[in-house]
Amino acid sequence: MQVSRRGLLAASAIGLAAPSISYGQSDVIRIGHLTPRTGFLGPLGEYAVQAIQLAGEEINAAGGINGKRLELLMEDSVNPQTGSAKAERFVQRDKVAAIVGEINSATALAIAQVVNRERVLFVNTGANSDALRGSDCQRFMFHVEGQNSMYVKTVGRALVAKGLVRGKKYYALTADYAFGHDLLRVAKNFMGGAGGTVAGEDLIPTDLTDFSPFLLKIRQARPDLVVANLAGAQITNFLKQYSEFGLRFPVAGFGFDTALAWGAGEGNFLGTWPVMWHHMIQAPSAQAFVRAFTTKYGRPPENQAWGDYTALKLVAQAMTATRGTDGMKIVEHFEGEGRMDILKTREGYFRKRDHQLMQEAYAVTALPPAEVKNRWDIFSPGDAVPAANESLEAIAATAEENACTFR
Template identity: 50%
Template sequence: MDIERKSGLSRRQVLKTGVGAGTMLAAGIAAPTILRAQEKPIVLGHLVPLTGFLGTLGQYAINGLKLAVDQISAAGGVNGRKIEIIAEDSINPETASAKAQRMIERDNVDVLIGEISSASALAIAEVATRNRKLFIATGPRSDVLRAERCSRYMFCTDIPNAVMVNAVGTALKQQGMVDGKRFFTITSDYVFGHDLLKAAKAFFAANNAELIGDELVPTEATDFSANILKIRQAQPDIVCLNLGGNQVTNFLKQYAEFGLSIPTVGFNLNTADAWAAGMGNFGGVWPTVWFDTIDTSGTQQFVADYKAAYSGEVPENHAWIEYIAGKILAQAFEAVGGTDNEAIIDYFESEVEFDILKNRPAYFRKFDHQLIQEAYSFSVKSEGTYTSVYDMLELGEVVPAPDVALESIYPADTGACKL
């Protein structure tokens, strides 16, 4: 209780964010003091999974947003106003929905931000839409959030499933690993996995590849031995993973133990899960929205700042995406002169550009609120050419190519999104 009194944090905030009071204070987000009205802090309601199969990614997300807020506050804030964060573990869609509603009603947050699970993001979006509150969905990738389940009040900063498939598919085609090949897929049994499988099937059909088997697995599954035995019996040319979070890690470790020589690729992977898989446990080609070796001054400065803030830890893609989401919001607050959500939405829909530390700036596409940006593939280096998990991944060519329009890798307007 002494810690709570000194920090000004409620028991709810200390126990449910998954970070200690000392960490919260280090981010410059202790309880507000008495301020004049015009100096009232801007408050972000931050929801990410800190437990369950996406929990590791959630901690990177918290770190990235806190770093952005630290830097903004150190530079004088936004029009003299500092930014504060109320962060909580979203846990599951039902809990995420309840916490989002509470943040709006009790905490009077100015904006909702975060989430990685597509199912939880859909639940938060419903609350945001009902309350006309802006929601920056930082990590969910399901295409339905940009299509039939889109909302005027939701903007998505991560790349969608269709783009991940395009990024990996481009690299696979260049390596002769698509035309005439037989694929076997393992897919997470929830909205994200179903959506990713749909995009994968469309890619296979368009590129003369055959899907000879698919296994749906629940998100809580940790034992994949039965699935691997089916793969061994089917003898596909390539195993393709449509899994989320630490399921990728668990599968790859078990797959390595079985000693199968059938190559694995994936249409979804976060770098933290690749690191957790360990050296020598997987290969193939995988998609990413960002990687710490991107050769731009912005990315390298962010990596250096993140390492300095978090004891040398290498930032993962969710740390980067929350960081740039925080900077995007700050630019919007500055531009509209406050936190009026309708004004910010109009500002985003003008397709103004944002520096996201890549070679090309990004912008929110008006018709579906997707952040249009470059994507990448990466692969695993040959054994013996690296000494740690943080050095085992090699970034592939940017997608699309520099002379090709960014929107070329994104789904066209089908009319499914009706804002």
């Protein structure tokens, strides 16, 4: 059964007790969850909420955290100001042991500034900006979500292999907020370094629904490649309207969420895009998550669901390993770069110098409509990047590209 948006918004605090376990009233560990549930990022926030609820239920069913019941406090972050205020309330009033979530890069920074001051852990599950791992990095913030450099280098390899970069002209449409600006910067550095040139570029307001003026400009420019540095519902609307306009220029994205392709409707997904995770990964832990999520919600999970589910599991494991909820001890535990199961073929680890999760990523390519068998399996997943014989750091930003000095 699919949970409605209204149902998800109804509860701000959810106790996830397992019926077979008896807990005292004071034996509770509270973790705050912040993510956009409305606006252009709302479709992703819905997956995030469902996934973290599932993770919490599984943690409690297995005995909780150090014998204590996990309680999730869940709120819509809406915007940076609201996200900051709710993070402060979580920490000061509700005494949460950690905060998990977020998708908007500007809001993630606002939350990080609160937790750094309060010395409480924050695990970012959806904000991509390289700046969060560089100029704006914070000691108490870690990143399960991939950074923009990882997305760009992953799909960039695929585009170079397809002959769509060197000597080619590309037209870029970019979300007009912190994430998009950062992604455009990283994408232009990669494309220019690989021999591509700009045919045109436009910033797209986050509330825009009609892409026709920009699609007309693309038709006139006749680029060799259309690059979508978009986010949230922008991607869904772009894909639908690109198909309706009948444009035939190859399409690629440097940022992506599977749910947005699913939302575009049958026959409208096209091009090559990067993801940090997808539901066809055959690792046993990945498929166990897919089965549990699909059974509970009536649809497979996508990459945002993976991020929130994985983050909560890693936090619980760290609290178990450190035998408590002390923020600094958990920071030091993660900085030890211990390998962890992250529902992929290879284990991952948090890189000490910038707290980015080192992990595999994937460049997925849309299947021709005739090859699509159902509404979910609409792409060819491709091989994991980096390859098995490469370091996981091969697609991450280098210290020279993105220097971090913790505050």
